Amino acid sequence: MTTLVEETEVTSYNTRLIFYPLLFLASSIWILYRWQQRSRLREFAEKLPGPAVVPFLGNALLVLRKRPSELVQLGLEYGEKFGNVVRVWLGNNLIVFLTDPNDVEVILNSQVHIDKAYEYKFFKPWLGEGLLISTGDKWRSHRKMIAPTFHINILKSFVGVFNQNSKNVVEKMRPEIGKEFDVHDYMSGVTVDILLETAMGITRQTQDASGFDYAMAVMKMCDIIHQRQYKLWLRFDALFRLSPFFKQQTKLLDIIHGLTNKVIKNKKQTYLENKSKGVIPPTLEELTRTPDTNDSVLANDKTLAEDVFKGYRDDLDFNDENDIGEKKRLAFLDLMLESSQNGTNNISDHEIKEEVDTIMFEGHDTTAAGSSFVLCLLGVHKEIQQRVYNELYEIFGDSDRPATFADTLKMKYLERVILESLRMYPPVPIIARKLNRDVTIATKNYVLPAGTTVVVGTFKIHRNPEYYKDPNTFNPDNFLPENTSNRHYYSYIPFSAGPRSCVGRKYAILELKILLATVLRNYKVTSDVTEEQFKLQADIILKRTDGFRLKIEPRQRVPTPTTVVA
Numbered sequence: 423m424t425t426l427v428e429e430t431e432v433t434s435y436n437t438r439l440i441f442y443p444l445l446f447l448a449s450s451i452w453i454l455y456r457w458q459q460r461s462r463l464r465e466f467a468e469k470l471p472g473p474a475v476v477p478f479l480g481n482a483l484l485v486l487r488k489r490p491s492e493l494v495q496l497g498l499e500y501g502e503k504f505g506n507v508v509r510v511w512l513g514n515n516l517i518v519f520l521t522d523p524n525d526v527e528v529i530l531n532s533q534v535h536i537d538k539a540y541e542y543k544f545f546k547p548w549l550g551e552g553l554l555i556s557t558g559d560k561w562r563s564h565r566k567m568i569a570p571t572f573h574i575n576i577l578k579s580f581v582g583v584f585n586q587n588s589k590n591v592v593e594k595m596r597p598e599i600g601k602e603f604d605v606h607d608y609m610s611g612v613t614v615d616i617l618l619e620t621a622m623g624i625t626r627q628t629q630d631a632s633g634f635d636y637a638m639a640v641m642k643m644c645d646i647i648h649q650r651q652y653k654l655w656l657r658f659d660a661l662f663r664l665s666p667f668f669k670q671q672t673k674l675l676d677i678i679h680g681l682t683n684k685v686i687k688n689k690k691q692t693y694l695e696n697k698s699k700g701v702i703p704p705t706l707e708e709l710t711r712t713p714d715t716n717d718s719v720l721a722n723d724k725t726l727a728e729d730v731f732k733g734y735r736d737d738l739d740f741n742d743e744n745d746i747g748e749k750k751r752l753a754f755l756d757l758m759l760e761s762s763q764n765g766t767n768n769i770s771d772h773e774i775k776e777e778v779d780t781i782m783f784e785g786h787d788t789t790a791a792g793s794s795f796v797l798c799l800l801g802v803h804k805e806i807q808q809r810v811y812n813e814l815y816e817i818f819g820d821s822d823r824p825a826t827f828a829d830t831l832k833m834k835y836l837e838r839v840i841l842e843s844l845r846m847y848p849p850v851p852i853i854a855r856k857l858n859r860d861v862t863i864a865t866k867n868y869v870l871p872a873g874t875t876v877v878v879g880t881f882k883i884h885r886n887p888e889y890y891k892d893p894n895t896f897n898p899d900n901f902l903p904e905n906t907s908n909r910h911y912y913s914y915i916p917f918s919a920g921p922r923s924c925v926g927r928k929y930a931i932l933e934l935k936i937l938l939a940t941v942l943r944n945y946k947v948t949s950d951v952t953e954e955q956f957k958l959q960a961d962i963i964l965k966r967t968d969g970f971r972l973k974i975e976p977r978q979r980v981p982t983p984t985t986v987v988a
């Protein structure tokens with residue numbers, strides 16, 4: 423007779439007898455599959471130009487101990503050496519850099535290659551499955567829901583917010599008069615304030631200490647993610663968890679998610695209370711469809727940016743013809759809650775939170791870098807600054823009145839300056855995708871195999887002499903209509919292009935115009951640092967490691983007669 427202990431031992435022996443061979447089999451199949459996949463990658467990769475590789479590490483040694491500022495230079499040097507397609511191995515990962523607009527179009531214009539690369543995962547604890555990183559059906563349905571919330575009518579309703587916050591930052595900068603300071607700190611603060619209001623409906627008046635903590639937490643989170651991008655050891659989750667950054671991240675995310683959750687809960691409650699009283703906010707449909715005769719003149723007056731980006735007409739261009747002007751202002755969050763509550767869209771509170779957090783990140787760091795670069799460039803190029811100011815003087819005279827939407831349409835030279843700054847210093851200097859299918863690109867019909875990470879080198883594309891005469895010279899006339907009309911559309915992609923292009927493009931241009939116009943109407947800016955001395959940092963967002971150093975002095979509101987605005 424066998425005892426219970428013996429029976430248990432026999433059962434566990436039998437289990438092990440089945441389990442271990444199965445485990446061995448599964449592991450062997452997996453290793454074989456990976457080996458086959460890698461061999462396939464290698465087979466295609468061998469045909470692509472790129473630096474020599476060492477076993478196991480590939481080309482990882484090239485970036486070892488390199489500072490972020492050195493990575494920009496390294497990237498540019500390899501581009502010079504190998505051309506518009508450069509193959510690199512980081513361990514087992516095949517990475518292909520593309521800088522020919524024809525190749526880039528194949529990737530960005532596709533509805534298939536929409537998956538983001540591995541590096542975007544650092545955002546996941548913060549942004550979850552928000553628009554920036556999600557993919558497949560989830561991304562498609564959310565994009566369809568969010569793109570209309572950036573309709574020009576909604577953006578027009580934000581003009582007042584852009585003005586008020588721009589005025590606030592002008593006042594905040596006053597103590598810096600005469601000193602050299604880092605203007606990015608101020609641009610970062612004002613862009614977060616603007617987003618708190620336009621994304622979540624939190625105004626300076628309604629903002630309590632949690633609003634301020636949130637803004638600080640957003641800025642610090644960006645910093646942690648940047649560190650993870652370029653400090654190789656922080657890229658490994660296990661090591662990151664052991665670092666002090668992880669603890670800090672946990673605290674910051676508590677603040678960020680705590681506020682977004684709280685605001686969503688309160689807004690939803692208010693919405694339901696109002697609904698029970700019969701007070702229902704206008705729907706997105708109503709805000710974006712009703713024509714308003716008062717504004718029909720503006721409807722035909724398109725901005726320069728709309729011409730520049732018309733080559734890749736995307737879901738942001740729908741229906742803008744039906745302009746209605748400034749109506750009731752609703753933050754993105756209100757619009758999303760409304761459409762989820764009235765059944766137009768199927769989106770949970772958690773998903774709304776992810777999208778609001780995504781907009782807070784994408785909308786803040788990019789515009790902060792964009793506006794800081796413009797101000798520094800104008801500090802260097804005084805002639806150009808004078809032309810910008812003269813144009814503003816023509817619009818506003820010596821008055822202190824806020825800008826209207828109609829004024830922004832007249833800021834044609836300022837717009838060219840912004841576009842040129844985004845060309846030379848694109849806030850998002852590279853975009854990365856993971857290929858799920860083989861793709862044949864235009865250059866030599868190379869095939870990039872499924873599994874490759876494709877990096878689109880926006881920074882390098884924007885400085886290609888084939889498309890820009892004298893590409894390293896800051897020249898806003900690169901965006902005169904005669905110079906843009908025949909240029910390859912994918913030779914200018916600061917907002918990416920195609921189905922995954924930046925959903926906030928029009929918001930960004932409008933905000934930048936009002937913010938920069940307000941600063942320049944109040945201050946003359948100068949930079950003692952020349953463009954050659956800018957130390958660029960390769961990051962998710964392009965920055966300067968030497969800081970955006972600038973000096974300001976109060977503006978005498980008189981035009982400079984010598985310059986003519988084109």
Ligand code: HEM
Nearest residue numbers: 553554784785788789792849850916917918924925926930
């Ligand atoms: C100068 C300012 C800006 C620049 C240069 C910029 C650039 C970009 C680029 C290049 C992408 C594609 C990223 C990728 O594929 O990895 C992107 C995506 C995105 N941007 Fe912007 N952006 C700016 C401002 C904004 C603003 C103000 C908002 C919102 C208020 C915003 C929201 C987004 C979102 C949600 C996405 C993800 C879109 C998707 O994947 O469907 N951006 N942006």
